Amino acid sequence: MLETILFAFFALTAIFCALGVVFHKNPVHCALLLVGVLLSLSGLFILLSAQFIAALQVIVYAGAIMVLFLFVLMLLNFRQDPDVLTPGAAKGFGFLFGLLVMVELLWTALSPNGGEGGGLPAAPPLPADFGSPAAIGKILYTTWLFPFEITSILLLVAVVGAVVLAKRKFA
């Protein structure tokens, strides 16, 4: 019962903040509404017993990536767009395509066999340390070691690339 209430609260917050991100005028407000989405998703992750991922979502996504967004916004002082949405027919095509995507996703999610929507077997009993950092560490460094190492190289490339791209060239 409590879980359903919490789910409803977090889900509605996420949806309203997401709509705000897409349709709001002021870009700083959009960034803060996106932080709201991230925090609601973190709450949903805790409901799904994913404590480590929930904590990472707050620390990495809401606490670092969005702060980076805000820094760029504030330092570059973006003017607000005069019209928020793409003018003309492109707007209509955008909404139509979005509608198609939603219909397709809901079809898959709600179909009985294809999307594992309705006829799921009961969830197996969870191990005691499900979602804990120890369990993640165990499989991250054994089964998923190679993607882990590749990701570290990827992050190094990103850091070097960001510095090179954003550097001012002193003539």
Added chain:
Amino acid sequence: MNSVMPPLVAYQILAAILFTIGVVGVLVRRSALIIFMSIELMLNAVNLSFVAFSRQHGSMDGHIFVFFVMAVAAAEVAIGLAILVAIFRKKETANVDDVHLLKG
């Protein structure tokens, strides 16, 4: 407490709605930063879907996927914002319709 309560379908529908809002954001807004934020919204919707499935199957592989998605998203945001900063310095605009020098 074995069954996912509320049921898994609810999480998938929520992920679908968030993903769609992100898609609409990318297609309909003109400011490059907002398009970026909509991409992040899409990535987060996918993360939610992964974690919900992981809970349903009792396997932690979904969590690992989310971990990697977060790392890649961080890298992508850093590079994307660097590109944006470079373009903004040149052209003083963040409007994607104005960056059309390679067109036609």
Added chain:
Amino acid sequence: MDLALIIESAVKVLVVLGFTCVSVILIVWMERKVLGHMQDRIGPERVGPFGILQTVADGIKLFMKEDLVPKQADKVLFFVAPGLSIVTALVAMSVIPWGDSVELFGRTIMLHVTDVNVAVLFLLGTTSMGVYGIVLGGWSSNSKYPLLGGLRSSAQMISYELAQGIAIVPIIMLTGTLSLAEIGRAQAKMWFVIPQFFGFVIYIICAVAETNRAPFDLAEAESELVAGFHTEFSSMKFALYFLSEYANMMVVSGVAITCFLGAWNGPVLPGPVWFLLKLGFFIFCYIWLRATFPRLRYDQLMSLGWKVLLPASLLNMAVTAVVLVMKG
């Protein structure tokens, strides 16, 4: 969800909130007195015995002041930003254990508001969210000094968060748990400051930089950027920023005590008394640092964080890992 649990949690929340608010008042008084004596003057002495009610007088003054909002300021963010700062600081106090457990009314009551099993990550998360209070305060004031001060403060906080988190990792390796209560219990025999002395030093430096205190307070020092990000805030909003700085000081001191200085463990006195004594000692050291060291320039500050402390904490973590593996 039984009633006894709800009552117990409510009482603990009230106790922690009350304690934090009262001790912030005392810390402000202590700072002015101690700073005064270190600078060869007396400090407040008129309002109440030894000037102890000075902070209350300041609070009444701040309450009565006019609450200005700059004309072009972003009204919503201007209103929300100080609240964000104080909320993250107070929420972080909820996982810090001030004792082991106590037997009351037939129940074993653990002396921390909640026992999150990823408490260290929770603390890192709330510190990350605390950056928003500062950056939004600077931005919403719509004025150049607060904006620069806010951006500088938040860049400083983010840089030192990394080294701070990595300095705690060897403690997690030593105890095998992320829960602060467990880390406290694991130090019953030996405080972790002895094997992890370098980690302790790195953590202390990062903690002082995180809370924007001297010698790392360039972004809000009066002689530098007017008052940094809280220039345009007056009355209760300024009071909230002021209080959140001291609450943050208490939080990072609490974490340092729990992870390195043996939490509540000590020979004769009960746990919470030891915790209070250690906390008082830490706050005294904070004030001592402020009275002694000159301010670091901003580029010196950033290069200290990235070029010295981050490699040092990584090295500390690597050496701890190697030693732990060799010991089997």
